[in-house]
Amino acid sequence: MRERKIPLNLNCGLDLIGEVLYGKWKIRLLWFINEGYKRPSELQRKIPDASRRVLNIQLKELEDHELVSKMIYPVVPPKVEYSLTEFGKTLIPVIAALGNWADTHEEHLRNVIKKTELLIDE
Template identity: 45%
Template sequence: MSNVTQSKVKEKNYPCGMELTMDIIGGKWKNVILWHLRNRTLRFSQLKRRLGDITQKMLTQQLRELEADGLVNRKVYPQVPPKVEYSLTDYGKTIIPLLYELYKWGIFYSREFGVCLEVEDKILDKIIKKEI
């Protein structure tokens, strides 16, 4: 665990695993951050570009929480300007199969109910087959 931010989940007793899971990965941004880190290490600015509407403050907060909860690694390079990279921990990688299932569910939902996804069908099909 990170020494920078203490995980808040240890301060609470949970009545069920789903509540604990949602405290760790719930919210608007955490799953999307984990999704973008699934295959690669990214710098803060690269993550920010991929997430679009997220503020710098919110991205920083979410990354700190994911780091404190043991899902994300943060590597700081001693240079000017500072370079910081984020990647999934080994334990963070264990959630990727679940994220693939959620992603596929969203694709199927969009097709069933006519919701527009901005990703090309070829890419969606590759993700469904876990080729990406």
């Protein structure tokens, strides 16, 4: 088990949500599992920029936080499927609201992100 470099801080709801959802692919994983993509290979195809290792780590963290459940079927080769827990399903409206906000402000967000990237490249 890894040792934390920064002490855990759970003083408010934002700290809690950050601890649970911190990770580049976690929100997308939750969304795609909700849409019915349950097998690791399906999730890998939906998020091709993510390595299989990182996806597995983030799926494990989502499982540890009781947002997803993992079902391993006793067949050869082993078959694994993920599904949202009832607790995980409560996050879907929040994720949808964030997506709608980003869609509404898409042009502004793209410009700000591009501007930031230009500053980093200089």
